[in-house]
Amino acid sequence: MFTQDHSAGRRLAGAAAILAVGGFALSGCFGGAPVVEPSSDAAGFDDLESATVYIKGQGTFIDPGTLDDAEGAWIGSGFLVSEDGLVMTNNHVVTGAGTLNVYIGGDQGQETRATVLGASECLDLAVIQLEGNGFPFLDWHDGDIKTGLDVYSAGYPLGAAEEFTLTRGIVSKDDFPLDTQWASLDHVIEHDARIRGGNSGGPLVDQDGALVGVNYAGDDSLDYNFAIHRDTAEEALPKLAAGESVDSIGINAKAWVSEDGTMAGVWVSSVDAGGAADAVGIEPGDLVFKLAGVSVGTDGTLADYCQVLRTQGSDGTIDLQVYRPSTDELLDGQINGDELVVTASDAFGGGPTDTGGFTTVTDDSGVLSVSAPAEWAQVDGTGFPDDAGNQWLGVSAAPNLQAFWETYEAAGLQLMGVEGAGTSAEDMLATVSQGFDGACSPVETGAPYDDGLYAGVYSEWECGTTTGAIVVSTLDSGGNNVVLILQLVSDYDKQEALPEILATFQANF
Incomplete structure (x- = not known):
């Protein structure tokens, strides 16, 4: 992949x-x-x-x-x-x-x-x-x-x-x-x-x-x-x-094939404002099914999509068929031609995933937030004091919070943050890791983490055969600690939920 x-x-x-x-x-x-x-x-x-x-x-x-x-x-x-x-x-x-x-x-x-x-x-x-x-x-x-x-x-x-x-x-x-x-x-x-x-x-x-x-x-x-x-x-x-335009309609594109192989296309993550895709009405979250009558993305690459653009020319008028998962509609139009119009409703019965999508959860103060799977519907936004007298903020989300807190076999997340503790990311990770260290097999320990907004360290464990457990500890220049604990059970947790959670967790101290 x-x-x-x-x-x-x-x-x-x-x-x-x-x-x-x-x-x-x-x-x-x-x-x-x-x-x-x-x-x-x-x-x-x-x-x-x-x-x-x-x-x-x-x-x-x-x-x-x-x-x-x-x-x-x-x-x-x-x-x-x-x-x-x-x-x-x-x-x-x-x-x-x-x-x-x-x-x-x-x-x-x-x-x-x-x-x-x-x-x-x-x-x-x-x-x-x-x-x-x-x-x-x-x-x-x-x-x-x-x-x-x-x-x-x-x-x-x-x-x-x-x-x-x-x-x-x-x-x-x-x-x-x-x-x-x-x-x-x-x-x-x-x-x-x-x-x-x-x-x-x-x-x-x-x-x-x-x-x-x-x-x-x-x-x-x-x-x-x-x-x-x-x-x-x-x-x-x-x-x-x-x-x-050079082999382009103006999108951030990625070939996408559903897990069961029944649906494929070119996924539109974002659109260049004012480009050809924007002009025809393509939106972020659309799936381009066909270009000039050719099914695209079916092999998991942009090969067919780009071959069409090179054959027709980026400035040519190109027939287009798009699936819009957010409304479960098929739309038809033309690049550099007719705008997209709905040609079929209730096309696939709910879109390319069988999940309920994601929802933003926050702690009770509104400082911490993260996008969690909608099925992780049990949420607790209360904070807690630590032994050093620091008051931590916290939000947890899981299908079953009690099972998440008490076992390593249940999916869920816990996002925590504290102002001005001044503890290094490495020391914080060592403290939070104690439970995993005693019950699970380490995969990665104390590795650098940097996503462009938060920097620190992370560790990863395997707990049994089905659960991956991850801790990320981040530290900003103000001495504020942010800790994210994850337990991931299903393929969906690891392939869909993980990137979404890592892309959206934040603490607005």
Whole structure:
């Protein structure tokens, strides 16, 4: 199963880090179209950090197979390709973002205004324009890209949030096609300059600091790392900078197949305001069934979807059929043509999941909140004092709270928070972990956690054969502790509930 290598698409990298479900883990113009030309003034390897940018995004998304939207934040990377402020990154880092905060060289004191010029879901590339001029920038690698070439991955990965990192490796496989859930590329580079969540959109460079590719995907378990080939990125750059549609209708897309295999399509997590998808009436949470009469997403990749766009042209008039789970309706229309209209109601009897969706639960004070499965209907929002005299806030949700509190065989969550305790995340995790340590088998202990908003540590246990139990302890700069305890029993708990919970838990002290 392919997933992106970053925390984009909300705070989902935390889910990939904590519970390994297998597979690959993810990474209008000012005054007219910019001219993109190589230059001898490009930054070299020693100045690589100055031309690599740190991107923070925030927006509202609907995750595949769910019905409720949730606001979240994520991080990604990018790199400057011109002195007048053109930045290349990934589509999944910017599309659907309500706000983007961009920092030059990762320096939090140098935030720069940014505007998205163009993006492509099939290429997983995007170009944004920074306000200003005279920026350091990178040039393209000159010559063939061959197996064995020394390369370096630069960016701002999770676990080292807001800090520039650089890893070294070689090109393992120099040029091959690769279809994933969120992209379809004819030219991809495999390398072992290790990347992590947050590296999405960051540069892969040679020993001179020249661009070899754009990092966009990886597999932590197998140490596979993938970059979009230089030739693809360089060819797309001037078109995207000019605002042209390149293999795109303007969505944050992911191929989706239901657990029982009866339903498939391309899931729309978010929509680019003003793009072709927005104009026809596509909404976040829609499932694109057919494009030009072709069923798409059935193999779990964007291959068929992108082949249609390349055949018809992104600016062509393309017949479209969409399923809207929130209303259980089929809609028909045309990209660059007729708007969507409802053609069938009560189409599938309730949508792509057999769950009741998610609902937001809060503690009694309203400070803590998290999105929990609707069937976890028993909720307790009371707080409690600890032995040191600190007053904790707390909210728990489960199908059966008593069973959740007393056993390790019942699903549920408990979110707790305290102001000003000043306890380190590591010490807090050790305290909260005592019950699990005595009853369950450890899978991961004291690993770094960073989802772009909260940073700290987490541990994971197996309790019997059916329950995965996870504790995440987070700590912010104000000395406020936030602790999330989870018990996950079913496949739904682990595959659907976990990402939603990690993407939405927060404490508004």
